[in-house]
Each structure stands twice: as structure tokens, then as C-alpha cells.
Amino acid sequence: MKTEMIKFAGDVPGNAIELRVLRFEGSDKSATSAYLQSSLHGGELPGQAALHFLVPMLKKAEAEGRILGNITIVPQANPIGSNQWQAYQHMGRFEFHTQVNFNRAFPLLPDFDTSSLPGPDAPVALAQRLKAALLRLALPHDIVLDLHCDDESESYVYIADEFVEDMKDLAIALNSTAILAWDTTADAAFEEACAHPVLQMPQSERNMKRRAVTTVEFRGLTDVYADMGKGDAEGLYRFLVHRGVIRDESVKLDTEFKGLVTPLSHVEMIRAPEGGMVLYHVEPGDVVEEGAKLVTVVTTPGEPEGDITLTAPQAGRILTRRSLRYVRRGDDLLKLLGAKPSAVEKRPGTLEA
Template identity: 45%
Template sequence: MEISEIIIAGDTMGIEWRLPVFRFAGIEPGAPRTYIQAALHANELPGTALAHFLLEKLRHADRNGAILGDVIIVPQANPIGAAQTHFGELEGRFDLGSRTNFNRDFPLIALRERGSLLENIDRYPATDRLKRHLLHMALGAELILDLHCDDEGLQYAYIDEAFWPEAADLAAALDMKAVLLSDGESSAFEEAVAYAWKYQAEGERKTRLPGRLSVTVELRGTRDVSSETARNDAEGVWRFLVGRGVIAATLPEPPVFAGKAVPLDNVEMIRAPQAGAILFHRDIGESVKAGDVLATIVTKPGMPDGTVEVRAPQDGLIVTRVSTRFARRRSDLMKVACAEPSRAIRKPGTLEA
């Protein structure tokens, strides 16, 4: 195992950030190479805890000569965001300087242009330099896991349709309850990786990418950080790596994915019609019917007409729920995965900013 650091100089004097990178050299040249990062949104820590226990297993495998394909692990992929605390709260999701989501605006390049990511890199601001380093490392691998979490959520993933259903092995290994299938056309990290693979040949767009995978894994909610869940998640990733031929090990017959897989268009984003206190009636993991009351918003406390009900627009599975109990008008409340496309008008691409 090799441990190195990528140093990101700050945009003002006397500041720099250090990005630890763990590398394991595989012994089989043809085995898949893997890149795993966690906490790109710096306040999402279930992936960091997973990486801690996965590294323990990888060190043991390395000593026994069981690592077949190169593996790179970045347990805390965003030291810039981890240093940005606002009024006692770690922001983590948005850069306070540029107001940009740390998981947006990754360069969209063809794979053959990978080397250009680090050319004249000092001309870019720190956040862009960080993104370019991360993307450069990822594009040297075939299997990429970007570990995130939701606010309150089930175990689920965003997976480009180009990887499905081959990626069902990952969904099964991590016991995911849902998979949200996308067209992969945004500037989020995992989609920037897929973009480079799709457009690796000039004038050609691949629609299937066998043997490759770039995925955003949502490891439940922000508070689901414990030794037990992290160890279980690390075991799940370990099973996936063994199944894909990255690690040499004998395991029982792999499980079969039994969750729900739906296109992003079939996800109902449940939003608050007015501002107020949120009284949830249904929880994550519950199946609901069209018309079921999902939440009540207390808009005018104490008044006879002081509440507004929020109902399910169609049948579906509640995948996420916000942890806050105050809503602004049009605030997100839930994601519900449904069998039919949503009739709500929304921008194409990712569901949230």
C-alpha cells in the first residue's frame, strides 16, 4: 500500500489543503482498476466510515497477495468543504466562495483528453483544481464508486442507463432498496466520468459501457454513521470487488438485486406548497398510494385554516425524506420512486441542485 497526498494551494496566502490518497497495486495486469472516493460533499460521512473499514480489509488482502486490480481510495475527497463552517454548521455541499455545488461543474472531456486535466492546473481556482485531480484519478480506472448519502434515505444509487443492468451486482451487494436510472448528461462527478467514456472516440457516443461502472452510491442518511453500518457497507463493497475480479477471494453465491429500479423521470419530488413546520405522516421505505397524505405543513399555527396537506401524486416507494422540520415554499420534502413518469414540470438532469 502506498499513501500519498495531493496538495491543493489556497486562493489566498498561507492556505493549503491536503488530500490523502491510498493506492494498492494489483498483481494481474488485466484485472479491473477501481477508484473509490467518499465525502465529496464534505458533511456526508457514511462513505468515509465505509472507506476506513474497507482499507483495513484491503491492507490484509495486500499482505496476502490477493489484490488483482489496482485500487485507489480517497476517504475524504473534499478537504476544502470540510474546512467551511458557517455559524457552527459544516456546509459541505456548496463552496462558500463560488456558491457552487462541490459535485457539479466537473469538466466534460473525452477520455483521450485525460492528460489535459492537469495541464497548467495552477491557473484554476482551488475548487476546480480539486475537481480536476479527482477526475484525473478516476479516469485511470474502470470501476468508480462515488460515496454519498442523503438527508434521511434508504440505501440507493444513481446509475447511468449505460451501466444497467450489469450494475445490479453492486446494488445487490450493498442491499440497495432502489436504483434511479439516469441518462448521464450532467456535470456531476460520476456523470463526468461516464461522459469521458461515452465520447472516447471522436464523433461517436457509446450507449453501452460493458465492464465499466461509474455510480453515485447513497449510503442512507447523514446521521447513519456507525461502526455496524460502516462495516456492513464495507463488506458489501468487498463482495462487489470480489465479484468483479478486483480481489481474489471465495465468497458464497452473490445475492440478487430485489429492489426497485426506475428512471429519474419516474421520481416524484415532493415539495412544500407553503412555508411552515413539517409534520410527516409517512417514513422512508414505506410504499404509498396516490392521494395518501405524506405530510402536513403548519403554515399558520393556531388558526383554523393553518395547515396544508401534501399528498402523493401517484403510487410509489418513499426513498428519501428531509431531516429538517421547517419548510420554505417549494422546499424538497421527499423523493418517491414510482412506476409511471412524473407529470411535474422540471429541468432535465439531476433532481436537486
């Protein structure tokens, strides 16, 4: 394994950052290559834990000559967001200066040529240079896995429609409960930016059985434990073996995905009609019928007549919920995976800000 440090000048003097990149060189130039990054939102750590346990497995495979394709690992993809704290609380989702989500506004390139992207010391804002560097690292690879987590959640993956059928093997390897299938997110998340050049190619040239681009949601923010990290690392390793990046005859993968494949249009985002205290009646993994109680928002404590109870607009499975128990009007509370399109008007782009 080789370690590379990419240095970026700060937006003002004295605020430089470094991006640590781990590289494993494959022995077969024709083999599938892979890029994995975590913590693009700074404090989302389940993916970072998975990579922490995956890297020793890759070192062992490297020592035994079993790494066939090039592998690039970026365990802490966002040094800017990792260092954003206020009043003892970590805030790594949005850049403080612009309030832009770190996983939005990536360049959408027409092909795999990254020469037009700004370099680490270009005269543009640091966040733009960091995003450009991550794209420059990722795009040469056939497989791109962006490891995230939700708030309170089951394990699931976001996959572009064109990739879904050939990427069920990833969901199987990771024991994902669901695949959320998207056709366009319109806000240029990292996954979309990495899929975009592929989707501009003629279908006959895409070779989708070789390619994989996705956002992995490894459960919730507090699901950071050694056993979970090791299990997720084993899942990533199984996938890399299955795709021919690593050779390991002892690893086998089931062929049937038993979870849900749900278009984003079928995801019910349950939002708070008013602010107040939240009392949940369900948790991730629950299967509910239409009309079932999901959550009660207490608007005037001590006066139950002011309570607002939200019910399931259709039957489905609870995928996620917010950990906050005190919310503002319009806040997201739950994701429910339904079998039919939601009747609620969707905000443009991805499900959440």
C-alpha cells in the same frame, strides 16, 4: 498500501490544502481496477465510514497476495468543503465563494486523456484544481464509485441508463433498495464526468461488464455507526471480489436484484408549496397508494385551517425525506418512486440542487 499526499496551493497565501490518496497495487495488470472516493460533500460521512472499515480488509488481502487489480481510495475527497463551517454548523455541499455545488461542473472530457486538466498549482481557482485532480485519479480505473448519502433515506444508487443492466451486481452487493436510472444530468456531476468518456466510445468497445460508474447514496446523514460502516464495507468488498479486483473464494453474490429500477422521470419530488413547520405522515421505506397523506405543512401555528396536506400523486415507495422540520416555499421534502412518469415539470439536471 502506499499513501500519497497531493498538495494544492491556496487561492490566497496561507490556505494550502492536501488530498490523501491510498493506493493498492494489483498483481495482475489485466485485472479490473477500481477507484472509490467519499465525502465529496464534506460532511457526508456514511461513505467515509465504509472506507474506514474497507481499507483494513484491503490491507489483509494485500498481505495475502489477493489484490489483482489496482485500487485507489480517497476517503476525504473534499478538503475545501470539510473545512467550511459557519455558526457551529458544517456546510460542505456548496463552495462558499461561488455557491456552486461541489458535485457539479466537473469537466466533461471526450476521452480518457486528462493532460488538458489544470494541475494542483495551475492559475485557476482551488475548487477547479481539486475537481481536476479527482478526475485525474479516477478516470484510469474501470470501476468508479462516488460514495455519498442523502438526508433521511434508504440506501440507493444513481446509474446511467447504459450501465444499469450490468451494474445490478453493485446494488445487490450493497443491499440497495433502488436504482435511479438517468440518461443525462446536464450539470456535470462527478459520476457523469467519469461516465462521459465511456459513453463517447463506440458501443462495441465499451465492455460494460467490466466498467462501473455510479453515485452511491448510503442512507442518511446521521447513519454513521460502526455496524453500518462495517456492513457497507463488506458490501463494497463483495462487489470488488465479484468484479475480479480481489480474489476471495469465500465470497459469493446473489444474481437477482429485488429492488426497484426507476428512471429519474418517474421520481416524484414533493416540494413545499409554502414555508412553515413540517409534519410527516410517512418515512423512507413506506409504500403508499395514490392520494395517501404524505406531509402536512403548518403555515399558521394554532390555526389548523391554514394547514396544507400534500398527498401522493401516484402509488409508489418513499425513498427519502428531509430532516428539517421548518422549511421554505419550494423546498424539497420527499422523493417518491413511482411506476409512471411524474406529471410535475422537472427542473433541468439532477433531482436536487
